[in-house]
Amino acid sequence: MSRTLRLLVLAVGTAGLAALLVAACFRLPAFGGDSHPYGDRAVRAALARHTANVVSSVNFDQRAFDTLGEESILFAAVLGTVVLLRQTRDERQVEPAPARVAPHIRRYALLTLPVTLLVGLYVVAHGQLSPGGGFQGGVVAATALHLLYIAVDYRALERIRPVGLYQFGDAAGEAAYLVIGVAGLLGGSAFLANTLLPYGTFNTLASGGTVPLLNAAIGMEVACAVVVLLSRFLDQAVEIEKEDHT
Numbered sequence: 001m002s003r004t005l006r007l008l009v010l011a012v013g014t015a016g017l018a019a020l021l022v023a024a025c026f027r028l029p030a031f032g033g034d035s036h037p038y039g040d041r042a043v044r045a046a047l048a049r050h051t052a053n054v055v056s057s058v059n060f061d062q063r064a065f066d067t068l069g070e071e072s073i074l075f076a077a078v079l080g081t082v083v084l085l086r087q088t089r090d091e092r093q094v095e096p097a098p099a100r101v102a103p104h105i106r107r108y109a110l111l112t113l114p115v116t117l118l119v120g121l122y123v124v125a126h127g128q129l130s131p132g133g134g135f136q137g138g139v140v141a142a143t144a145l146h147l148l149y150i151a152v153d154y155r156a157l158e159r160i161r162p163v164g165l166y167q168f169g170d171a172a173g174e175a176a177y178l179v180i181g182v183a184g185l186l187g188g189s190a191f192l193a194n195t196l197l198p199y200g201t202f203n204t205l206a207s208g209g210t211v212p213l214l215n216a217a218i219g220m221e222v223a224c225a226v227v228v229l230l231s232r233f234l235d236q237a238v239e240i241e242k243e244d245h246t
Helices: 003-025 037-048 054-062 064-084 103-125 134-151 154-159 163-186 211-238
Strands: 091-093 240-242
Touching: 037 054, 054 064, 054 211, 064 163, 064 211, 103 134, 103 211, 134 154, 134 211, 163 211
Parallel strands: none
Antiparallel strands: 091 240
């Protein structure tokens, strides 16, 4: 395909998208009015499925298929990073030098590590009840592990971070989301439809049907993905050096 043809295809696609966006803007409710049809429908759907957090209901129920796409983007990004930053022939693995950490930083990081990890897991577990969820809680949980890198050194982080296990967890979280969606099809409903489990009692951990399960799958995938992603960059920064051929 020539450059002129590529530019023509881009121009046609951009013009079509612009026309759709402009047409959609004319159908939006008036600014500052008291009519909010989309918000009202989202709230009604969340209450009907006993999901106290409307945002989680939107993410993992009403538009769960879109969330699968967002999760897959992160999964693909981590996979690409692992491939691009793999050790090459002109690089060698070296033992990182032990770090010297100030005592007050060490105490603070070691004290906040279990608290941060607990907060991350809490945010994931209560995603269907309160603000937060798998994406946010997964990042918090992954960050908690790396406080050990700040408090001690890289070798201490390596002992609690077997990268292969987290790579498996990343893939398992992605697969679990897909399996829950396929289970809906096997149950005679639509892909990722929230009809697989009973909705439970409103405002309890067991409420929301499949929302808590999808939320947990996202939390697992995001936490493991962030750990694997940071491990590749940290390996390049502190462990891998180019061979000296002089």
